[in-house]
Amino acid sequence: MxxxxxxxxxxxxxxxxxxxxxxxxxxxxxxxxxxxxxxxxxxxxxxxxxxxVKFCSICFNVSEQETCAICRDPRRDETVLCVVEESKDVMAVERTRSFRGRYHVLGGSINPIAGIGPDQLHIRELLNRLSDDRIEEIIIATDPNLEGEATATYLARMLKTIGIKVTRLASGLPVGGDLEYADEVTLGRAFEGRRSLIG
The missing domain is CATH 1.10.8.420 (RecR Domain 1)
Incomplete structure (x- = not known):
């Protein structure tokens, strides 16, 4: 000491x-x-x-202005909304350069042990955004862990009645990984998400 x-x-x-x-x-x-x-x-x-730094008034990403650069960008696809847990997840998706839609940052994930329920997240604001008729698909991109899965399941059940396409990011084996080191959940997901190589 x-x-x-x-x-x-x-x-x-x-x-x-x-x-x-x-x-x-x-x-x-x-x-x-x-x-x-x-x-x-x-x-x-x-x-x-x-x-x-504050949080964007639309998507809750970090920003030094009222709205973040992504929400201000008119070239972004307004029909697709990617729902993530934290602002750092926005940057992870942006690094892929494969998504050109908009985001919604929940501010965490459902975790009853830590006392975080749906009311502590930006779910109400997400529902408000869905009143915009331009949104055609919601991609749920929460972490593939217990809390992320609970959050994705909650959102999927809640959004089922809205009539908007709801998808979840695929998960499975990482590139360069070995089967013997994969845990059962990851390997199970890889089997569930398999795709055809022929035809």
Missing amino acids: YEGAVQELIDELGRLPGVGPKSAQRIAFHILEADPEDMKRLSDAIRAVKER
Whole structure:
């Protein structure tokens, strides 16, 4: 245990996701030894992101303006809406360069253990967006884990009566993976989502 400011910094860094006690200590000592100007730029960047960044009033993606760049882009396909859990998922889909529609960020996934139900997510806002007659398909792109599956199932049941095509991203074996290392759920999904190679 260190004294004063050093221990406070380690404790705060340890609260970050994916940062354990040893990593927090390593980062804290890196900060102590780093050039003061570099650390000033880091603290300014953290302050700026907290002061300037907000959530898009349409899709809830991160933005420095009232609406995000994707919602402002008139070239995006308004007929397809991809529903994701977090803003980082928008960037993951965008990196594929294979989707040109619009997004809706839920702000998480249903997780009763963590006290997160449908009311804590942007599901009501999603339903409001569906009153737009231009939307023809909703792609549910939640994570392929227990919480993501629960969220996708909830959304699919709720959207069934609306009359809009609802699809789910395919899941299965990763490229370059080995069958022997795949878990049962992943392998089962791969069998369910198989496609014909002939014809």
